[in-house]
Amino acid sequence: MSTTASPLGDSAIMLRRNFKHTLRNPTTMFSAVLFPVVIMLMFVYLLGDAFSVGVDYVDYATPGMIVLAICYGLGATATAANDDMTKGIINRFKVMDVSRGAVLSGQVIGSLVNNLLAVAAIVGTGYALGFRPTASLVDWLGVVGMVLLVGFSIGWLTVALGLSAKSVETAGLATVPLIMLPFLSTAIVPADKMGPGARQFAEYQPFTPIIETFRGLLFGSLQTSDLIQALAWCAGFLVVGYLWATATFKKRA
Numbered sequence: 001m002s003t004t005a006s007p008l009g010d011s012a013i014m015l016r017r018n019f020k021h022t023l024r025n026p027t028t029m030f031s032a033v034l035f036p037v038v039i040m041l042m043f044v045y046l047l048g049d050a051f052s053v054g055v056d057y058v059d060y061a062t063p064g065m066i067v068l069a070i071c072y073g074l075g076a077t078a079t080a081a082n083d084d085m086t087k088g089i090i091n092r093f094k095v096m097d098v099s100r101g102a103v104l105s106g107q108v109i110g111s112l113v114n115n116l117l118a119v120a121a122i123v124g125t126g127y128a129l130g131f132r133p134t135a136s137l138v139d140w141l142g143v144v145g146m147v148l149l150v151g152f153s154i155g156w157l158t159v160a161l162g163l164s165a166k167s168v169e170t171a172g173l174a175t176v177p178l179i180m181l182p183f184l185s186t187a188i189v190p191a192d193k194m195g196p197g198a199r200q201f202a203e204y205q206p207f208t209p210i211i212e213t214f215r216g217l218l219f220g221s222l223q224t225s226d227l228i229q230a231l232a233w234c235a236g237f238l239v240v241g242y243l244w245a246t247a248t249f250k251k252r253a
Contacts, residue, residue, distance in 0.1 A: 032073030032114040037125050039072075040065045043188060044129050051189055059133070062126040063214035064187025066143075067207055069118035070151050071182055074158045074175040077111040081162030082171035104245055107162075108155040115151035133218040142217045146230070150210060153234040154178065156241030163248040182207045206233040 040061070048057035084103070123131070135143065158175055165171035184198070185207040191199045202208055209229035216222030 032076055033069075033118045033121050036065065036069035036072045036118050037121050039068060040122060040125055040129075044126075051193075053190060053193075056130060056132075058126055058129045058131045059219070060215075061188065062122065062131045062133075063218055064182065064185070064211045065122045065126070066119050066147065066214055067150070067185075067211050068182045068187060069122045070115045070147065070154065071179045073111060073114045073118060074154065074178055075172045076114070077107060077155060077158045078162035078165070078171040078175045079168045080110075081107050081159045082165050082168050085163050086167065104159055104249060107159050108152065111155040111158065112148065112151045115147065115155075119147050134220050135218045136220075139217045139220070143214060146210070146213060146217070149231075149234050153238035153241065156245055157237045158241070160241045160244035160248060163245055181205060182211070185211055187211050206237075209233065 043065075044058045044061050048061070051057050051060075053060040081104075084107075133139075158178070161174040162171040165174050185202050185205055187207070191202040191208070194202055209226045210233065212226040213222065213230040216226060
């Protein structure tokens with residue numbers, strides 16, 4: 001690669017490389033896209049009648065499943081970042097004079113593409129199961145914007161976790177808390193249906209206001225407090241993830 005290559009062009013090349021790797025790995029595609037659909041079918045189609053949430057359960061659950069879909073692909077992103085770091089691929093890029101930022105941003109944008117595919121699959125499955133939001137075009141644009149923001153911010157945190165891990169195995173395990181947190185939020189049932197301790201945890205953890213923001217956008221009940229908290233958590237994820245990822249990259253690469 002020439003030394004005149006732009007960071008944007010290098011990022012596009014890294015994105016294409018990561019996307020090809022994803023297509024060649026059926027397990028990654030299953031985890032990122034199909035498994036969230038399986039989870040949705042299990043909760044909505046098989047167990048939905050067991051939950052009393054005041055509305056059709058598919059309408060309640062779909063916003064939470066959107067966040068679950070974003071989180072389920074994180075393990076693959078972390079392991080891909082760690083694989084590049086531990087197997088010397090990044091050192092080869094340094095010899096080729098590839099933009100340093102492009103190596104990291106390519107992973108983040110690749111994760112974001114997987115997120116969009118997974119969310120599209122979830123929304124399509126929701127409609128097949130009876131999901132009927134009342135969102136306007138502007139609200140839907142807000143939903144897309146939130147998907148991009150959440151995926152982008154958590155993507156940076158995930159890449160940081162992957163770069164910091166000592167092995168591919170530990171990189172995958174490092175993302176387990178992020179994958180499990182949505183299950184302990186209001187994604188499945190409202191917080192007031194939970195027992196003491198679990199209810200308080202659900203109310204004050206980061207994914208609950210994010211899920212409630214999606215729910216509000218889709219059904220015309222958006223609360224300003226939920227939106228502000230969601231944006232604040234995303235900003236926190238982004239700042240911590242970006243600074244951590246770039247510092248680790250400079251130290252280890």
